Amino acid sequence: MKMQIPLLDLKRQYRQIQDEVKEVVGEVLKSGQYILGPNVEALEEEVARYCGVDYAVGVASGTDALRLALLSLGIGKGDEVITTPFTFIATAQAITQVGATPVFVDIEEDTFNIDVGKIEEAITSRTRAILPVHLFGHSVDMKGILEVARKYDLFVIEDAAQAFGTECNIDREGSSLWKKAGSMGDVGCFSFFPTKNLGGFGDGGMVVTNNEEIAKKVRLLRVHGGSSRSYEYEMFGYNSRLDEIQAALLR
Numbered sequence: 001m002k003m004q005i006p007l008l009d010l011k012r013q014y015r016q017i018q019d020e021v022k023e024v025v026g027e028v029l030k031s032g033q034y035i036l037g038p039n040v041e042a043l044e045e046e047v048a049r050y051c052g053v054d055y056a057v058g059v060a061s062g063t064d065a066l067r068l069a070l071l072s073l074g075i076g077k078g079d080e081v082i083t084t085p086f087t088f089i090a091t092a093q094a095i096t097q098v099g100a101t102p103v104f105v106d107i108e109e110d111t112f113n114i115d116v117g118k119i120e121e122a123i124t125s126r127t128r129a130i131l132p133v134h135l136f137g138h139s140v141d142m143k144g145i146l147e148v149a150r151k152y153d154l155f156v157i158e159d160a161a162q163a164f165g166t167e168c169n170i171d172r173e174g175s176s177l178w179k180k181a182g183s184m185g186d187v188g189c190f191s192f193f194p195t196k197n198l199g200g201f202g203d204g205g206m207v208v209t210n211n212e213e214i215a216k217k218v219r220l221l222r223v224h225g226g227s228s229r230s231y232e233y234e235m236f237g238y239n240s241r242l243d244e245i246q247a248a249l250l251r
Contacts, residue, residue, distance in 0.1 A: 010194055021201070024248045036223075039247040046251065047206055050165075051180045051188070055215035057207045058242030059222050062161040062191020065205035066094035066131075068240065069187040072207075072217040073155050075100050075128050081157075082122050083131040084114040091133055091159050103127070112136065116144035120152075129155035134163035134181045137197060142184045143170040149185075156185030161205075164190055164198040182208050192250055204246045 014021065028039065040058045048056035059065050075081065077099035083091055085104040092102040105122050108115045114132050130149055132140040142158075149156045160166070160182040167178045182188025190196075192204035207218045220226060222240040226233030 008195060021249060024251075025245055028245050028248050034244045036241055037244040037247075039244050039251060040242050043242075043247040043251050044206070047190075048208060051183045051208050053183045053188070053208045054210045055208065055212065057215055057218045057222065058247060059205045059207060059218070060240040060242060061203040062159075062189060062193060062196075062205040063090040063094055064222075064238065064240040065161075065189035065191065065207045066090060066157070066159060067097050068218045068221045068238070069157050069189050069207050069214075070094060070098045070100065070129070071221055072214045073129065073157070073186065075155070078126060079128040080124060080126040081129045081131050082119055082127060083159075084133050084135075086112055087133040087135065087159065088161070090161075091131065095131070100128070101126075111138055111140075113138060113140045116141045116148065119145075119148050123148075123152055123154075127152070127154060129157055131157045131159060132185075133159040133161075134166055137163050137166050139163065139166050139168035139181055142168045142179070146170065146184065155187075158182050158185045158188040160188050161191035161193075161196060164196065183210075186211065187214060192246065198250065200246045200250050202243065202246055204242050204250065206242070 044056040044058055075098055079100040080103045081095045081100050082103045082105055084107055086107045095102040103122050105118050106115050112135050130145055132145050134140055163181040166181040170177050170179055188208040190206040192200040209215050221237040225235035225237030
């Protein structure tokens with residue numbers, strides 16, 4: 001007898017936890033708090049603590065996480081961002097959406113991650129940031145990335161959409177120092193798309209950082225540039241809030 005085995009069966013996962021899922025969704029619906037409610041706040045606190053950073057901001061998707069991270073650093077028209085060509089299109093797409101230009105650096109043959117040894121030759125006077133991608137749960141050589149970034153005064157934005165929980169040894173001053181993916185650069189970006197290693201039941205994303213000003217700006221940008229409660233706005237932003245139901249399910 002032939003049997004078709006799907007590469008990814010999300011229904012199987014749901015069947016294992018369906019009672020808990022129904023309970024969680026029901027609690028959110030009964031609460032009447034559907035936008036930026038207590039589950040979003042709690043998930044942000046839990047992700048920040050788990051990743052070892054000071055701030056985490058829930059957004060609508062991993063793509064938005066990248067775009068808002070770039071904007072929070074002031075990257076835009078005329079700037080260049082070094083990244084990898086071997087990634088989902090959202091990485092380069094986010095760069096172009098803010099008006100900047102992606103500059104591709106080739107990958108390593110064994111890890112498929114960006115080849116740190118080739119980054120310096122791609123740096124120009126217009127380079128503002130390096131955007132490495134931790135692919136397939138395997139960390140980029142972040143020690144090397146950070147050294148290049150410090151040398152040329154560049155921002156580092158980690159695309160950790162496929163690497164929630166991955167750790168990397170950045171080995172400072174000869175001592176082992178293990179850090180979570182997303183926590184080593186200026187900003188880290190996560191996706192909660194259903195196929196990711198921490199996946200929800202729809203779209204979702206998270207921006208993590210140790211910089212208070214970056215976190216504040218991302219919080220503004222995700223709600224049209226201001227506060228949905230006061231209707232006072234400081235800038236033009238986006239509708240990019242993490243859904244309360246998704247946050248509850250992710251927890």
